[in-house]
Amino acid sequence: MSNNVHEAETFMERLVFNNRLMVVAIFTIITIILGYQALQIRPDTSFAKMIPLQHPYIVNMVEHQDDLSNLGNSIRIAVAIEDGDIFSTEYMETLKRINDEVFFLPGVDRSGLRSLWTPNVRWTEVTEYGFDGGPVASHPAYLDEQSLDDLRVNVLKSGEIGRLVANNFKSTIIEVPLQEFYPNPDNQSELLRMDYGLFSQQLEEKIRTQFEEENPNISIHMVGFAKKVGDLIEGLGAVVMFFGIALLITFVLLYWFTWCIRSTISVLATTLIAVIWQLGLIYSLGFGLDPYSMLVPFLIFAIGISHGVQKINGIALQSGEADNALIAARRTFRQLFLPGMIAILADAVGFITLLVIDIGVIHELAIGASVGVGVIVFTNLIMLPVTISYLGISKKAIERSKRDAVREHPFWRAMSYTAHPKVAPFLVIIALVGGTGAFFYQKANLQVGDLDPGAPELRPDSRYNLDNDFIISNYSTSSDVLVVMVETPPEMCSAYETMEAIDQLEWHMANLPGVQSAVSLVTVAKQVLMGNNEGNLKWQTLSRNQDNLNNAISRAPEGMFNNTCSLAPVMVFLNDHKAETLKTATRGVEEFAAEYNTENMKFLLAAGNAGIEAATNDEIASSELLILLLVYVWVGVMCYFTFRSLAATICVVLPLVLTSVLGNALMAYLGIGMKVATLPVIALGVGVGVDYGIYVYSRLETFLRAGMPLQEAYYETLRSTGKAVLFTGLCLAIGVATWVFSAIKFQADMGLMLTFMFLVNMIGALLLLPALARFLINPAKIAASTPPKIQH
Structure with missing residues (x-):
């Protein structure tokens, strides 16, 4: 076992474990309060949050917004007739009713509404008497052939064919500009913000469903920012379902890992509490859940599981020597609190760097993720060990841990050869060649923005x-x-x-x-x-x-x-x-x-x-490299603060850099553009990867301080924490891999990306980190610098 399990108790350890009942009571009260807050959270987004308000394009647009009729926030509703054409009583009466329904929807800028039935759609012609013109719909109703002939003539003279009127005369468009804020019908002095989820739902119920059911000869087609976001919000239910599937898979795999139902439930419960706290806190800060930050709760869950598995693994190992669960929990807390704390701080600072992107939705994502990982300090680093100190670990799990502690592990022995002088160079060369190739591939092929027509966030x-x-x-x-x-x-x-x-x-x-x-x-x-x-x-x-x-x-x-x-x-x-x-x-x-x-x-x-x-693409392109640099600089600073070694910092950070480069190359290969929905994933993926590296290196350093050679020290590291790292990577990857079956392409793409990053981060921590250590770490120097231990 690690020598530092016998080190002096820390102040934090005494504060937590000498007041366990108070800690449990405080956590229970906070969970109830924030749980109530979390229940109030609703899907929420806005047009302004999706754009970079300080970009020169947007500054110009806002400066002239009173002189522009359409700033981009609008929808187009195409009303089509299957049999016949638009020059029929059936079609024109249906179009008139749809136009009236849309006119009275909340949030519609009625002065800018355009269709064949609005007076601002006009025809013009030159006659021998000069110019003549008028509204295209010049009759109150089209009930006879003469009025329909007049309509046909007016449409042909309007110049709207191909714009408002289809080239085949079988459909027309209603252009609907929207207002981000609009007067409350019940109180004109109060402004309401557009609820895109509700607006999309009203479009479906009052326009598409109602009129298509009334008349099977009519079909409705709708596009625009509000409709796209509304469809994504509608898909939030699928995200919740896949989160449930991931939770079930994690439960099964956790039990297989621990062979202890109490440990399994404790890890899941404390991690779910972290998600509840995070949702409650972001609601308290005035934020909601928008379609692009819906991945944050799962990332918090993933990071919480990563830390929770390390704690349970450590307590199981300590339980073989400790007299009771309390001592085992205290020793594990003493051993892993600082590495866990540093990993979480690195996560939080990495997420905060996303604030450099001047887009509101990414700001909220960065704040939500930072709050979430901060919560994990309390739930998984403090509450989980306290919980296990009461519940303990099953005898079956302790016996299994004891057997693992003394028997030879052929798999871990083989893995330890990654630190062998003859194997390590090959691994470093493979990583270098692969990283270099991936870098030039992504540089040549990765684009900023959408790569497909329509809405790439949704399935074709x-x-x-x-x-x-x-x-x-x-x-x-x-x-x-x-x-x-x-x-x-x-x-x-x-x-x-x-x-x-x-x-x-x-x-x-x-x-x-x-x-x-x-x-x-x-x-x-x-x-x-x-x-x-x-x-x-x-x-x-x-x-x-x-x-x-x-x-x-x-x-x-x-x-x-x-x-x-x-x-x-x-x-x-x-x-x-x-x-x-x-x-x-x-x-x-x-x-x-x-x-x-x-x-x-x-x-x-x-x-x-x-x-x-x-403008959005330009903002992302200019911020992408800066974000990655800031993430890795801060992660490097936190690692250096932890290990006081530049070599150790390089060993932890380089595998993360390789993962980011390979992740960008994968995006380029899959045809996924770098945009608002995908940029944060690369930065957020570093959050889980740094946990792996810090836990592995902290254990490796412990055995090196005991005087072991590098390869033997790494073998002992794998026996103690390698299983937890391997399990965490596989567990999280399997859970998120189910997202590829989602009806929302954005969620499926992110599931694929996160699966890749969870696995590659885990592989980098287990294979590349020890190979780098072979070249950068001097075991004799570390052993010589070990301070004397205080025995108890």
């Missing part, structure tokens, strides 16, 4: 992605819009120099790969100028006569320029919001702006949902 055959495919297939303009803001002095947005530059921008963007088209004030002006000249295509150009230009823009629809004519948005329609598409489009605008920007005219990025995505 999910309802949302099928709806997205329907809209892409039937309309000329996609829902992915990049808005470039052209800023001028007042009354100068229609100046010829401005209009000519905007025209050049449209041409420049339209010829970039991934861009469908561009629409702006210039597009309308050209149409009007052509109409003023008998529709002659030769006149579809900008006039140098300012009066002609002013007259042309006077007929522009709302949103093409602001009231003071100091801002004119250019809407660039993209094929999709894939990372490469956004990068190409924003780079094109930036290059154009660098050439055309003047003191009186600036081309600013960016609004629209694609602009927001581009």
Whole structure:
């Protein structure tokens, strides 16, 4: 056994174990209070939390938000008819009812709602008497052929074919801008925040389900941020189910590991209490559970199980020599509290580094994870040993531990050869070659942002992605819009120099790969100028006569320029919001702006949902390397503080770095982009890995201080703690591997990533750490530096 089991009692040990009843009472009271708080927690997210508010694109967007009709937070509802077309009484009456239902949904920006039934969707034509126009839906109802013929003519003259009206005339779109905060219907002075889960549920019940059941000839298709988040929130139930499955698997494997039902229940109970405390505390801090932080409770559970298994393993080993459970628990507490504390501090600081990303949802994830690992100090490092000091460990488990302590272990003996002088170099070379190859592979192939159309967080055959495919297939303009803001002095947005530059921008963007088209004030002006000249295509150009230009823009629809004519948005329609598409489009605008920007005219990025995505991708790309550096610097500092050895720190940290590099390479291979949903996983995965390394090295150092050679010391380390590390890695990997069957692709991808990281972190701690120790650690120097022990 370790020499330091005979060391003097620490202050913390006396404080905890001399007041066990008080500790149990305090923990019980706190658990009841925080358990009640945890029951109040609800799914919660917001559009503002998903975007980097300090990014220049978003700053520009917010600065001009009053002049922009659509900031990107909107949904599109396509109402399709299976048999027939939109020019029928059946379709138009159904569309009218759906439009009215959507109009009164809470959170809808009613002034910006657009459909064939709203007065802001208009048609325009040139006659011998001049311009004529009006709303597309010019009749209160369409009950006869004449009115339907009028509707057909108006649609053809509206310019909305391919935008609001499908190219095959079998569906139309309702564009629904949303408000993050909206007046309370019962108290107009109070603002309510949009509940995306409830809003999505209302869309399903009041729109899709109601109208599809009433009329099987009608189908509804909905896309947009609110609908995607709503579907993810709906999938939280699946997360709870898989958490339950992981809990059951962990219970079975824990019992197989301990052969003691009391120990098994104690570990699970204290770890679940840690999750309850974490949920209760984040609710008390005013946070909820959003779709992207739903993995945090499981990570807290995983880290808690990791520490709990080490404690139970240590108590079982001590029970063979101790007179009773209390002494065994105290010795284990004395031996493992400091390594466990340092590992948890390293976890917490690693999670806090995520705060450098200026995205609200990641801030909440970082705070929630840091709070959770802080809680583990109390539940798994303190409460678990106290609980076992009362309950004890079964005789069967103690006898098994005694047999393991004296018998030869062929498996651990073979594993100890990783520290052999002839084996260690091969392992280091393999790690070096594999890490180098993975680094260059991920550098060449890992992209920031989405790599698939639609919502990559959901399965390709999910309802949302099928709806997205329907809209892409039937309309000329996609829902992915990049808005470039052209800023001028007042009354100068229609100046010829401005209009000519905007025209050049449209041409420049339209010829970039991934861009469908561009629409702006210039597009309308050209149409009007052509109409003023008998529709002659030769006149579809900008006039140098300012009066002609002013007259042309006077007929522009709302949103093409602001009231003071100091801002004119250019809407660039993209094929999709894939990372490469956004990068190409924003780079094109930036290059154009660098050439055309003047003191009186600036081309600013960016609004629209694609602009927001581009800003988010840019924030993640600029923060990714910084986060990893901060994580490893702080983990290294904590390890150095623990072991007072640079060599020991390198032995613990390098396997974690290798795991991160291999994890990024796996993401690139699987086609998973680095984004809000996936970036935290790499940083969070370090949390479990550092636990393995610290526990293994702390035991290895104990045996080296006893004067053992490195390989023999590592064999004893494996006999005492290797089983716990191996079990923890396999147990957690098996539990989270069940997530690959989830209907939510984001959860399945994260399950695969976490499984990989749990296993590779465990393998790195058991194989690479001792191999590195062969080159970096001097056993004789460690043995010589051992201070005299105080015997009792």
